[in-house]
Amino acid sequence: MAPRGKSRSDAQESESVDPAAGLLPAGLRDVLAPRAEWEAQASEKLLAGFARHGYVRVKPPLIEFEETLLAGSGVALAGQMFRVMDPVSQRMMGLRNDVTLQVARIAATRLRDAVRPLRMAYAGQVLRVRGSQLRPERQFAQAGFELIGSDALAADVETGVLAAEAVAALGVPGLSLDITQPQLAPTITEAHGLDPKAARAARRALDRKDAAELKAVGGAAAPTLLKLLELAGPARRALDGLKALKLPDAAAKIVADLDALVREVSAAAPDLLVTLDPGEFRGFEYHTGIAFSLFARNVRGELGRGGRYTTPAGEPATGFTLYLDSVMRALPAQPVPPMVYLPHGTPRSTGAELRRQGHATWAALNPEAGDLKKAAKAAGCSHVWDGTAVRPV
Template structure:
């Protein structure tokens, strides 16, 4: 019956989980606010050119498409909010310095995605525009870690890479686009034998470097090893220095930082450092992000950009069950003094549920652990008797 009522991988969020999601959404937006990130609410639908141009094929196939009945143009329901914030920065705000934006809203995807395996994740994220240095990458990653701590996750693992290393190797060797795609897929699966087979026509230095990427993963010592075995191309050496700076910049936080130079997630979208956060007990990344300096170009202004997002519903679904907030029961009595007490309690943030006439048999469903009773002519809160 559930499958008949709702489409596949589309779910209702029931009261207990919805309350927890909303509480965490507010706390995350408050966290972003005190760090200088301004809240924006992009539209649910846009023309396809705005949503997917310059973003890559993966996002295009993840986007539901509809025809606008007013114009006849093809529109998309957002599958990711990052391109929308890039449009707002480049076209709407038009700031010349650094812009910090944050968002929280549902997206719709054609296939299930994220920790909750849902087609309607709730994306919460932050984006920083207008600064190209590694310092902004570090700021964004620190904010991501604080956000995950605020959600209630303690021991975190941050996996960091840099897509510029792979891109520089291929550019230096003059690799054709088709071969690039094949090498990219082989590296993503860390298939060293496939990398060697696919790159057998390349010069030995490039082939050896590509092959070594499959093994260059671990703690910060991996970066020293990479500096020795990878070609002395300045872009690669700078990427390694930036990665080392990230390790230093996160050292004071309660996280374990790992480096994986074969991790190229979002290679056709990202342009620099990429990262993902993991925790024990979760089957996939809790949050992910990276640098995407060229996305704003489609809106007429290419700006340095870096950011992250997380699926809040997915994170919450893997947390221990939250306790249901207890409430105070108020009987169905027409009494002005009772009404005044009820309003006073509610003004203090207490949940007070007023009974309706004829509902006495269903009091247990209300989940109240306290009750208002009249004692010596005054209404007072006492522990609720067992029902």
């Protein structure tokens, strides 16, 4: 396959190296036109897609008491949270670095008596203390949805399919959904009676995808665990391989669920490439069961992650978070919207009429020194009003 051409948003990004470097803290930046508009529109379109599946928008605050943000599963994110003192309560507050757990908190408190499942969506900014090498950014725009109060496999199917469908609707080509189930490997080491130390060593080897080490430390579980490593790839092939293994009952149940999940996801989204990584056992941060990463062909980093977690009230939940920076990188070139230059002295009523016709206008506030078309171009306009008609520049 030919490599995809440099997309408009990639170009945009490399252009946006700050000429006033050092002005902003590392990992924080100004998003300029037209990218800021594209990003906002992509976010709103994602939320509209979630709404069509019954997900209603909520908006938790940017800061909360630290202990609330870190309650339960949130502790996994503690190291990445900016903290500020609240002069009103004299208590520590944190800037959120995740919205999922805020939505889970809403479900567990304000909406504890509402009928289940709850379907909620959100869009907003999150901050983290340090960037990583792959993702130096420290402020992220996210858009996501949470499905709370159901442990049905149908909830997992809905989550994976909706995330992929909403991103595909933006025009992102070549999507793939990678599925993991962090309980699979531990279930196997436990069933084979590995002691905690041996299980830890086996997990470490799995993590490094180190087959030789896995053979050495995996004991009775080694042959099966090696198969998990080998089978990572297209989900259908992986599942056929897993089903051919002699698995302990608990592991066989997990594989049967994964099999049903993949069948349903593929039926609902036939164009989606579905992959499975059966040896992955860490989950992402707070995830506890079936988990997803969404990728686009030739785009660095995941477009989003999702999966099973438990709310502070102990309810089963699943959901998906999309990272707008990655989604923007995956989007094909966007057209810059047209704009009509109104020369100085154009009657107000003319501008109003052009806007009524659907044009965006840019009114000159000073008399033009020279050529109108040149002035229009310099102002970033695609068209000019010449007194009788709208003409391209």
